[in-house]
Amino acid sequence: MLLHYSYYIFPLCISLSWSYTEYDVERYEKLINDGISASLNYVLPTDSRIYEPKLTRLPIDFGTWDFIVVGSGSTGSVVASRLSEISNWRVLVLEAGEFNSEFNTITRMSYEATIMSDYNWGYYSVPQNNSCLGFEENRCSHPRGKGIGGTALLNALIYLRGNKIDFDKWCGMGNPGWCYEDVLPLFKKSEDIHATDPEAPIDASYHSCGGPLRVQQQMPKSDLTTVFIQANMEMGSNLSDLNGYNQTGVMPFQVNTKFGRRQDSGTAFLLPVLNRKNLKVLTKSLVTKIVIRGNKTEGVIFVRNGIQYKVRARKEVIVSAGTINSPQLLMLSGIGPANHLSSKGIPVVKDLAVGSHFSDHIQVYGLVFSSNVTSPIHSLRKKIEEYLGEGMGFLSKFAPSQAVVYYRTPIQANPDYPNIELSFQDTNATSNALTKCQRWKPEVSDAIAGINSTSSFQIFLTPLHTKSQGTVRLKSSNPYEYPIIDPNVLSDPEEHDVRTVLEGLQLVMKIIDTEAFKKVNAQFSMKSPPACSHLEFRTEEFWRCAIKYITSHNNHPVSTCRMGPSPESGDVVDAQMRVHGVEKLRVADASIIPLSTSSHINSICYMIGEKLADIVKNTYLIKKSY
Numbered sequence: 147m148l149l150h151y152s153y154y155i156f157p158l159c160i161s162l163s164w165s166y167t168e169y170d171v172e173r174y175e176k177l178i179n180d181g182i183s184a185s186l187n188y189v190l191p192t193d194s195r196i197y198e199p200k201l202t203r204l205p206i207d208f209g210t211w212d213f214i215v216v217g218s219g220s221t222g223s224v225v226a227s228r229l230s231e232i233s234n235w236r237v238l239v240l241e242a243g244e245f246n247s248e249f250n251t252i253t254r255m256s257y258e259a260t261i262m263s264d265y266n267w268g269y270y271s272v273p274q275n276n277s278c279l280g281f282e283e284n285r286c287s288h289p290r291g292k293g294i295g296g297t298a299l300l301n302a303l304i305y306l307r308g309n310k311i312d313f314d315k316w317c318g319m320g321n322p323g324w325c326y327e328d329v330l331p332l333f334k335k336s337e338d339i340h341a342t343d344p345e346a347p348i349d350a351s352y353h354s355c356g357g358p359l360r361v362q363q364q365m366p367k368s369d370l371t372t373v374f375i376q377a378n379m380e381m382g383s384n385l386s387d388l389n390g391y392n393q394t395g396v397m398p399f400q401v402n403t404k405f406g407r408r409q410d411s412g413t414a415f416l417l418p419v420l421n422r423k424n425l426k427v428l429t430k431s432l433v434t435k436i437v438i439r440g441n442k443t444e445g446v447i448f449v450r451n452g453i454q455y456k457v458r459a460r461k462e463v464i465v466s467a468g469t470i471n472s473p474q475l476l477m478l479s480g481i482g483p484a485n486h487l488s489s490k491g492i493p494v495v496k497d498l499a500v501g502s503h504f505s506d507h508i509q510v511y512g513l514v515f516s517s518n519v520t521s522p523i524h525s526l527r528k529k530i531e532e533y534l535g536e537g538m539g540f541l542s543k544f545a546p547s548q549a550v551v552y553y554r555t556p557i558q559a560n561p562d563y564p565n566i567e568l569s570f571q572d573t574n575a576t577s578n579a580l581t582k583c584q585r586w587k588p589e590v591s592d593a594i595a596g597i598n599s600t601s602s603f604q605i606f607l608t609p610l611h612t613k614s615q616g617t618v619r620l621k622s623s624n625p626y627e628y629p630i631i632d633p634n635v636l637s638d639p640e641e642h643d644v645r646t647v648l649e650g651l652q653l654v655m656k657i658i659d660t661e662a663f664k665k666v667n668a669q670f671s672m673k674s675p676p677a678c679s680h681l682e683f684r685t686e687e688f689w690r691c692a693i694k695y696i697t698s699h700n701n702h703p704v705s706t707c708r709m710g711p712s713p714e715s716g717d718v719v720d721a722q723m724r725v726h727g728v729e730k731l732r733v734a735d736a737s738i739i740p741l742s743t744s745s746h747i748n749s750i751c752y753m754i755g756e757k758l759a760d761i762v763k764n765t766y767l768i769k770k771s772y
């Protein structure tokens with residue numbers, strides 16, 4: 147591969163620090179203590195009955211809008227923001243959740259509390275056979291954000307765009323306009339990069355300044371993070387900007403925070419434009435059905451405060467309800483696998499493979515190590531002062547996941563296409579709220595204990611390009627029932643995914659064997675899950691058993707409304723995100739991603755939102771000028 151020398155280390159945009167008073171510190175202390183204790187008493191919902199109308203009567207007419215956007219998550223907020231730039235288009239946003247709160251904008255709180263609050267739909271998978279055995283009932287939690295900002299209200303804010311080969315593959319699958327050279331300008335359009343880590347390179351020609359979405363590096367870096375970076379450089383990795391030209395290597399994470407505050411899509415894209423007269427955002431509004439007559443979309447039915455409404459779309463309905471809820475809504479509206487819909491008594495509008503092809507990255511937990519480096523423990527007060535003053539430190543980070551590296555293992559043929567992501571977390575890689583949400587079985591969490599110690603660290607192993615596929619299906623035709631989620635991780639018959647995990651485990655152990663990690667006396671400290679204790683520790687047989695207990699999907703589900711040219715082969719939307727065979731209806735969110743990428747997917751959702759807006763503008767504005 148050619149070397150590319152356009153690296154610059156410079157503050158691309160100017161950052162300032164904020165001032166605060168003693169009163170602010172005390173207020174934040176109370177805010178944080180109250181928020182965390184509320185989360186520990188919170189019980190996640192198991193359905194959407196809270197929205198159910200109190201009276202049975204015909205829906206009230208809510209008028210006609212040019213565009214109706216269903217869901218204001220990572221993608222929907224971008225769509226609504228960009229479409230409402232056209233002042234004579236009336237845009238209505240219907241979002242089931244609420245606006246974000248001040249508490250949730252404290253980046254770390256998503257991990258400490260928000261995950262156990264009304265901002266999480268609270269989904270769980272059905273019992274699994276090949277993964278999730280470490281969790282109660284063998285069911286994995288499946289957090290999905292509910293509110294303006296969507297799953298970016300809960301997420302780790304890691305900003306990684308994926309490998310150029312990912313997008314060239316999308317293009318090659320019959321999706322013109324989605325090659326890397328097409329989508330790179332869209333990533334840049336959203337972005338406002340601030341280089342905050344003088345030691346980490348930023349490839350300036352791949353970034354831009356002035357967009358709505360702040361991107362910066364987490365600071366300060368811990369000593370152990372520096373060891374991780376050195377260890378990987380010893381292994382041959384370059385210190386790179388993985389969002390730049392070289393997409394293999396090691397890098398301190400780039401994240402979406404602004405002065406340490408959460409920059410979810412609502413905060414970044416929608417809140418700044420809420421005063422537009424042509425934009426209406428309705429929260430606490432659950433869309434229960436897309437109304438389609440013949441093959442033409444008329445509008446949607448939604449419920450708000452126990453009252454049903456019908457609203458019509460003059461131009462289009464855009465569904466951005468996410469990888470679980472978009473297929474649910476389509477199926478409730480008659481778009482989905484005909485047999486499945488008929489079995490639930492739903493009249494079929496269009497027979498499409500909605501809810502099929504669910505795929506996700508894999509997350510292997512439990513790769514826990516001890517070291518002789520002890521991280522300092524600060525009081526809450528000190529953490530608040532760091533956060534309010536400089537936007538740095540513990541509260542400014544979702545979790546201490548501070549660096550990432552990509553590798554290719556032998557199972558992956560293309561040398562430029564990594565298939566393993568390792569992310570590094572030092573100390574406190576969990577919280578009481580997260581543990582409560584995940585529902586670890588005590589005997590398994592004991593085996594991987596140690597992650598709270600101030601001198602331990604954890605490496606999350608994430609195999610990419612997985613072959614296993616799962617489904618999202620309806621429990622019934624009742625829109626207030628949760629759908630059935632079956633991620634089916636580690637199930638592909640050729641064992642591609644299991645073999646990738648095994649190769650990844652070998653790689654992790656090699657990294658721990660480097661001089662850099664030897665110097666800090668890094669020792670593997672995971673114990674055997676009880677069900678595998680009859681097997682010799684760390685042999686292939688042992689790992690084949692253990693990974694069923696310590697592996698889950700990685701919160702990056704995609705492809706349940708897959709984009710592609712061929713409905714007969716399972717594609718749901720075309721390259722313009724139009725639902726095949728149904729007029730005036732598009733889906734734009736992670737569910738359309740045709741093939742999982744070599745990265746986290748939130749920034750890709752922003753890119754999809756930008757793309758949708760460009761396509762729609764080109765469609766209607768160009769037509770109008772004829």
Ligand SMILES: Cc1cc2nc3c(=O)[nH]c(=O)nc-3n(C[C@H](O)[C@H](O)[C@H](O)COP(=O)(O)OP(=O)(O)OC[C@H]3O[C@@H](n4cnc5c(N)ncnc54)[C@H](O)[C@@H]3O)c2cc1C
Nearest residue numbers: 217219220221242296297302303304433468736746747748
């Ligand atoms: C714990 C966790 C950590 C993660 N960390 C990262 C990370 O660090 N980096 C990264 O890149 N990715 C991360 N992800 C993944 C990423 O955040 C999601 O993939 C992305 O936010 C999905 O965006 P979306 O637009 O598809 O859907 P969402 O953001 O989920 O938006 C869907 C919206 O639609 C609303 N909605 C749904 N149904 C209805 C309905 N019927 N009526 C009205 N409204 C409805 C929802 O309430 C929600 O607001 C993480 C995910 C999780 C769960």
